[in-house]
Amino acid sequence: MPPSGITVRLQKEENSSARHNVSPYLGQDYHRLVQECLKQRQLFEDPHFPAKSKSLGYNELGPFSENTKGIQWRRPQEICQSPQFICEDMKWTDVCQGELGNCWFLAAAASLTQYPLLKERVVPPQQSFKSGYAGIFHFQFWQYGEWVDVVVDDRLPVKEGELVFVSSAQKSEFWAALLEKAYAKLNGSYEALNGGFMNEAFVDFTGGLGETVKLKETPPNLFHLLQKAVKKKSLMGAFIQPQSQSQIENQTPEGLLTGHAYSIIATWEMKNNGKKIPLLRLRNPWGRVEWNGHWSDDSTLWSQVDPEIRKKLQVRGEDGEFWMQMEDFLRFFDILEVCNLTPESVTDKHAQLWKTNTFCGRWLGHSAGGCRTYKDTFWTNPQFLVTLTEQDEEKHGMCTLLVSLMQKNRRQCRSIGQDFLSVGFEIYQVPKEFDNKMCASERKNLFSSLVSVASCSFMDERDVTGRYQLPPGRYLLIPSTFQPHQESDFIMRIFTEKQHTFIEIDCEIRANGNVFKENALKDTMEEFSAQFARLSGEDQEISPEELQRILIQITSKNTHLKTNGFSLDICRKLVKMVDLNCNGKLQLEEFRKLWSKIKEWEKIFTNYDKDRSGTMDVQELCLALEAAGFTLNNQLVESLCQKYGNNVRQVYFDSFLSCLAYLVCVFEQCRIMDKNKDGVICISKEEASIYIKGTIYLHLQVFLLNLSIILFLLLCCLCLLQSCYWLARSFVIIIST
Structure with missing residues (x-):
């Protein structure tokens, strides 16, 4: 009876209310910092956004710029006699532009004053320069799926006694200047706020x-x-x-x-x-x-x-x-x-609210496929399935679909010469046969038949959004950078007037029966036994060191296989995969099973080395793993690409063997966990993460145990030598006397 495969199903986790919570930005807890400052009787000085030139900017507001000469940092009480955080109430006239091209931010801040509930969310109340004053203030912004609480000290840039950047019409009011400073901190510097769109600030103020x-x-x-x-x-x-x-x-x-x-x-x-x-x-x-x-x-x-x-x-x-x-x-x-x-x-009960959904993802190595012009890699981009079930009340048979693609943390990278990438997305009609084609190779082959129903222009902006009118149905959303191999984190969000479903297209985690089956070799049993006898030496067993020597010798003759020399760690993994006796060495049947797998994997590797360079692109790794019998979800493929791919997104042959040996060991353990023997185990994502880390930890423990045994044996040898030395010396003394 052929060996059965094993499927790992990740249990769905309950939606938590964590998204409504607020996280302290950079781990700075406002209330704890206030108490510490009051206890020490010191005014807060922010180490993460200091009153120094680097907080101003990097180019036009850089350390040696003419624009920054004469700028000093002063607290409000050093600028006017009786500073106030808010005079009477927040008004749009409180926001007056300074020497910074950030009117987009200021217009959004002024609009915010007309919405009391939103205003109190961004600018928490109970802040002042009076009771409990400690030189620290805090503001809340939505950042890529979560709310963060940003603290700042109240040292502000001034020149000739006047605020350099935003100010209020009432010279004693400082909420707007401190809000701007908090937003500058969030984006890396004041200069990072130069040039932008109101929507960027609107989104950060509301999560919209x-x-x-x-x-x-x-x-x-x-x-x-x-x-x-x-x-x-x-x-x-x-x-x-x-x-x-x-x-x-x-x-x-x-x-x-x-x-x-x-x-x-x-x-x-x-x-x-x-x-x-x-x-x-x-x-x-x-x-x-x-x-x-x-x-x-x-x-x-x-x-x-x-x-x-x-x-x-x-x-x-x-x-x-x-x-x-x-x-x-x-x-x-x-x-x-x-x-x-x-x-x-929005808390207004009468407001007509959108139905929303959000997904955080990334283009990284294997999933950075570029736009549809790059046909060989476009299919590797992250993919999402949207189902529109109800038409709008005011549309005849149509549904309103808003799609937003947002790049993460790119404005902060301006100081190191990076900026927003050119990004966009495509929307395709999903055919019925798509349901049964969840494997990567099947989806790749189906791509040429997909019909595009909408797309957006690629733009180098943080948010790229489109509004579409589509009939009820199922649609495939594919976000991408314009060029392939450009890496970045992103957020994909959709808004509809009626209910919808929104899921990431992903594979089930599975190893089929071929993974655990021994393949036939060309050599007869007699021929293979003779070779084994020659390779294994007197003990008729092959150790990791001997396996290393064999693999290096064989691959050195094959120019179509590029390696890094087969480390002992890789060879130990290969031995462990088939070591039924658990003695760290391979006997004839064990080595035969290993060698059949190595020859099978060599053929797969060669097939996916498209340019015959001796290496395989990480974007083909998913297909190669599938050919070897493994279907993995996006997160696992990403982890494997990072672990086994080099810095130019290539996988060498020895790394490929190491990856497959690791997966075989993991899925063997999963089969052991299958108590019902029905070929399926169910675990949570957290348990899966702990288990994978635990497997790595187990390898480390085995290595440390072996190292401890070696050290113990060396210590015993030293003790024995020392005993022999003193025995010999005593014998010499006895003879001499």
């Missing part, structure tokens, strides 16, 4: 999904979408694209600023002369400089409007807020940004 609309390619129902966005409590902003860097924040004759971020805070449909005129309310974060065209504060059109409506719409003087009709908005503005909020961000 950012969406960008090019207004010169406007969808016909845009005003309706904006009305729905207001009902869903979405954050919105817009800006005019400047033609050059010199035009940023230049004022147009209509009172608008180019390259400047405006917040959109309301919509209204005005009835005028029997017509419906769609209006938008915008806010300039400067708190001044307003639109002066139709429906501006001083427009004569307001004289035709009922005074009660005018009062309700808050038409007033120069305060940075103004109404603008949709036609003019589309004419002058270029980009609209919308941040769609998650149910966790």
